[in-house]
Amino acid sequence: MAFEIVAACVSCTACEMVCPNQAISAGELHFEIDPGLCTECAESYPDPQCASICPIEGAILDELGDPLNPPGSLIGILPQVAA
Amino acid sequence: MKLPVLNDEKTESAGGCSSSGCGSSASAMDHLPDTIRDKVANHPCFSEQAHHYFARMHVAVAPACNIQCNYCNRKYDCSNESRPGVVSEVLSPAQAVKKVKAVAAAIPQMSVLGIAGPGDPLANPQRTFETFRRLSEEAPDIKLCVSTNGLNLPACAEEISKHNIDHVTITINCVDPEIGARIYPWIFWENRRIRGVEAARILIEQQQKGLEMLIERGVLVKVNSVMIPGINDEHLKEVSRIVKEKGAFLHNVMPIIAEAEHGTYFGLTGQREPTAAELEALQDACAGDMNMMRHCRQCRADAVGLLGEDRGEEFTLDKIDAMEVDYEAAMVQRAEVQQQLLAQLNSQRNKLQNQVQEQPIRILxxxxxxxxxxxxxxxxxxxxxxxxxxxxxxxxxxxxxxxxxxxxxxxxxxxxxxxxxxxxxxxxxxxxxxxxxxxxxxxxxxxxxxxxxxxxxxxxxxxxxxxxxxxxxxxxxxxxxxxxxxxxxxxxxxxxxxxxxxxx
Incomplete structure (x- = not known):
């Protein structure tokens, strides 16, 4: 049970600061989640903290590989408009 | 404690304004208590006259943000863009301190160091306050200031007043949550992402509370507002009145930057920018309530130099590493140069005042x-x-x-x-x-x-x-x-x- 940060990440450090498990750190290209430490915040908070502050749609995926903040959910612009 | 506010009308009736720029000029400052006047006299962002002489820099130590604004997109950090929220490299506090000292040695006109992002400085309190603490020890002559969206301000107000921080700028775009909901899609608050009118209500509440707390603690507060035609342009007159009543000493109305290529919500949805005439008209309308800051250049969160110029390229980390700097000597030189500049400013102001007084009275x-x-x-x-x-x-x-x-x-x-x-x-x-x-x-x-x-x-x-x-x-x-x-x-x-x- 762990989330994953992908290349869309802009390395803003916000998730690192709010993670209750210190599971997030700067990787070579973008921030990374240590799957051994990530609990998806199940016992700590109603919402996963990293995904609640991340400003980038599609940067954090759940364990099925689906974005926790899908396109259009944060900035309000659907991808076809942004393209 | 309520701070007096620069006011065009009052200044005019006292006759001081006739001699020079009314912006935030020296004559308009004559009516401020000495303590405040001394604080703003060599600050390029607050004094229209000082901005011709004194330089400032921003260090980008604060990458995280706790809100989303519709005029911002954190994905686009490009060195060709000159606008707030954009930087080329984020610095650690130690790197920032080194950079400030190198720049202040190379540019002796540098009087002010600000932390303005690229995220929100108070959403990165450890990095921000560590940078301030070290700078007040190692370069105590440099004025420190910080800009914030205000969400985390009440939690940080006490800490701000303990540091040697001269000024705080709060960006306040509205006092009405319905208007706020059209500007801010979400905030991160008490461990949740909150959206819509509720998000705007919380943000506005924290901004106003933070403003009050800073004024109570004697910290100088400037308010920035982004003018968004059709959304908050008329409303900003009320914002101006309220923040003045609470004791902010300057209000800076800036035009929204909304280019499609910046990828922001407003840029992509065709929100128009105000014309120069519209901006000046709104600044005039707000100026009856409070002095405005018309020389603002909306600089990047890593800008270096005089307002309107950016010498950031000369001071990248690798270039700084190659510089040999005598920090003690630089501080002495800075003091001398800045004293001369202040004297020059004063003599120019006196000269203009005398010119006006010497003019014969003619009926024209x-x-x-x-x-x-x-x-x-x-x-x-x-x-x-x-x-x-x-x-x-x-x-x-x-x-x-x-x-x-x-x-x-x-x-x-x-x-x-x-x-x-x-x-x-x-x-x-x-x-x-x-x-x-x-x-x-x-x-x-x-x-x-x-x-x-x-x-x-x-x-x-x-x-x-x-x-x-x-x-x-x-x-x-x-x-x-x-x-x-x-x-x-x-x-x-x-x-x-x-x-x-x-x-x-």
Missing amino acids: PPSRPVKMAVATKGGGIINQHFGHATEFLVYEASQKGVRFIGHRQVDKPYCEGGSSCGDDGETVLQSIVRQLEDCEVLLCSKVGYEPWSALEEAGIQPDGEHAMEPIEEAVQAVYQQMLARGLAEKPADQQQSLSQLQTA
């Missing part, structure tokens, strides 16, 4: 205000070639004196319009002329034949005769000439008859 026909554009590289002097200017400062001369009212950015300097200032230059020239169409005079150090004709045709008189003169003196002199030649009289339909006036 009623005159109208005249706008003039100025090309300058800094130093408060007309010292730039028309073709090299990337922006023009606009001053308004009237019988009350000279006041700075704004700056007009041009897309490209005229001489970069094309390799020979030829075919391509034509359209660049047209666009510059259009930007300056409400001005009647253009003051610069030199201007070529082709732009001269184009300016004249558009009713803008080019004037290179005041090269190397202080701007306000030159604007005043040109206006006096226009008055003497009958070029600045009020149109007849707006004039009371002269005889009526003389008998009155």
Whole structure:
């Protein structure tokens, strides 16, 4: 049970600061989640903290590989408009 | 404690304003208590006059943000973009301290260090306050300031007042949550992402509470507002009134930057930017309540140098590593240079005041205000070639004196319009002329034949005769000439008859 940060990440450090498990750190290209430490915040908070502050749609995926903040959910612009 | 507010009307009735720019100029500051006046006299962002002489820098130590604004997109960090929220490299506090000391050694006019992002400084409290703490120990002569969206301000107000932080800027775009919901899609608050009107309500509440807490603690507060036509433009008059009542000492209304290529919500949905005239009209409307800051250049969160210039490229981390700096000697040199600059500022102000007082009282026909554009590289002097200017400062001369009212950015300097200032230059020239169409005079150090004709045709008189003169003196002199030649009289339909006036 762990989330994953992908290349869309802009390395803003916000998730690192709010993670209750210190599971997030700067990787070579973008921030990374240590799957051994990530609990998806199940016992700590109603919402996963990293995904609640991340400003980038599609940067954090759940364990099925689906974005926790899908396109259009944060900035309000659907991808076809942004393209 | 309530701080007095700079106020155009009061200043005018006291007669001080007639001598120089009303913006946040020295004369407008005469009415502030000494403690505040000393704090703003050499601050380029707060004093219109100081910004010609003193430099500032921002260090980008604060990458995280706790809210989303519809005019911001954190995905686009490009060195070609000059706007808030954008930086080329994020620094650790240790790197930032090193950079500040290197820059302050190379640019002795540097008086101010700000932390403004690229995220929200108070959403990165550890990095922000560590940078401040180390700087107040290692470069105690440099003024510190911080900008914030205000969400985390109440939690940080006590800490801010403990550090040697001179000024805090809060960006307040609204006091009405319904309006806020159109500007802020979400905030991160108490471990949740909150959206819509509720998010705006919390943000507004925290901003206002933070403002009050800083004023109670004697910290100087400036308020920034982004003018978004059709959303908060009318509303900002109320914002201006409220923040003034609470004790903010300056209100800075800035135009929204909404280019589609920045990828912001407003940029992509076609939100328009205000025209220069709309911006100036709103600034005028708010100025009755509070002094405005018209020389703001909306700089990047890693900008270095005088306002309007960015020397950040000269001070990248690898370049700083290669520099050998004697920090002690630099601090001594800084003190000397800045003392000279302050003396220069003071003498210029006195000179202008004396000029006005010495003028014989004459009865002139009623005159109208005249706008003039100025090309300058800094130093408060007309010292730039028309073709090299990337922006023009606009001053308004009237019988009350000279006041700075704004700056007009041009897309490209005229001489970069094309390799020979030829075919391509034509359209660049047209666009510059259009930007300056409400001005009647253009003051610069030199201007070529082709732009001269184009300016004249558009009713803008080019004037290179005041090269190397202080701007306000030159604007005043040109206006006096226009008055003497009958070029600045009020149109007849707006004039009371002269005889009526003389008998009155």
